[in-house]
Amino acid sequence: MTSAPANLLRPDWNTTAGDGWVAAQSAMEAMLKPFSQALCGQLEDMPDASVLDVGCGTGATTFDIQDQMSPGGRCTGIDISAAMLGAARERAAREDSPARFIEADAQNHDFGEARFEAIVSRFGVMFFADPVAAFANLRSACTAHSPLHMVTWRPASENPFMAVARETALPLLPPEVAQLDKPTGQFAFADRNYVADLLAQSGWSNIVIEECNAACAFPAAALHTYAARMGPVARLMPQMDESLRETVTAAVHEAYLPYVQGDEVRFDAACWMISAKA
Template sequence: MEQRKGSELAWDGRRGNAWVDLQPMLDRLFFPLEQILADAAVTQSPRNVLDVGCGTGATTLAIARRLAPLGTCCGVDISEAMLDHARHRAMAESAKNARFLAGDAQRYRFETGSFDAVVSRFGVMFFDDPEAAFANIGNAVAPGGRLTSLVWRSREENPFMTAAERAAAPLLGWGAPVDPHEPGQFAWSDPDRVARLLRAAGWHSVDVVSLDVRCRMTEADLHRYARCLGPVGMILPSLESSLRDRVLAVLDAAFVEFLIDGAVQFDAACWMVSAQAGSRPC
């Protein structure tokens, strides 16, 4: 169990490097979600947007393009590997209004009120103290600034995202997570808990809306995805060869149900979380 939790959180090691290597494929996969978040983020014409858990920069750059030339988008992440890649992408497209900070948004000393909106695409579920994290992020946002975040709903509602883990768990001796709210992909699956956390951290006008978004990838992309990402992908290289072969066999079988005419299709079951920073208006 500890191996799974460790690889879930190792964004600045093997996992971060995997996301860099697979960036083009992951950007294609999550493009529909990127567009939804960017659309929502620019609704109120913000000037300075913070992107929490920006990874390799796809959402940061998408928002920066929409805000140019007057607005900016700043991504923050703990993974130096992903941030280096994001900076190179920004330079390649001369996105001078996109910048990137290395740090943990839970503890980073942002300038008070320096942003008027904050967004995140699957980047807020890994804080060890989410209430403290969103109190800190809230301090960085001017009163009235909006939060818009996409997070995963439950494991049960996301069978594609959990297929590898469910298939390989019996071979690896993994049991079900003891704490469903431990930091990780599905830590924000309970909408009532999400709303309580945000209100306790000083946010108001909290809204949590169910969202199902069709995502697609090629069969070739699936092969790399299943072997390189997630808890199973992280542990595969360290397995002895016979066990690794057995795990690979069950992975191939687990994803067959998602293949339609040579391509993968699945619904990403998400929550779109929104809230407002500062004191509730009278």
């Protein structure tokens, strides 16, 4: 296999993005819990499998899958963020979990003799520099007929909560800061035809892409941290002076207030559940 370009977001996930996720870890895990549960449901009949969780972050889905396995099963998470994996490994040690974690880019990591019997991902596959190469590499790490199950975002137009921070912040920024904004790839798999084509190109078959919707929530007490530390706005914060940071954070926080209900932030998420076979 020819070498593929590295993940261009690796520096972000090892600075502001990774640190922000760790800071907001409890809120993010609560928010995305429905999708971890959906992926667990796909593996209920595979209690003894060797499973790979791609873009595992702090390991929430990895641990959920591991917890439902028999003693013979094993879930391994892979991610490029040292900070997020540090949190995952601390939890594994604290809970004496058999879950394992690899710090590497799944696009070009040499999995060696590993042969996974299933691959899952909760919002962790949209950031590859070369998606076809990445999914070909993942397929080569599987046993024959291994299932692939992934959750990805549908378009931003169907997920206003996920886009409100950027839409609020950019008009407040001076041009020299605003021009540093760059797509993160969050909605890179919004087009189901594009996803089906790249999976077919990388050797996967029996491709099924279905709508997956969920009501998501996290504690309102975590909203300020979420507004200040998560997403594309957080990546621009180091380029702002203190006064501008405070202005932007306050504006973004206010933009989220329509989603606050009582002591929770609530919104509806519009996603794809993508399945295929190696």
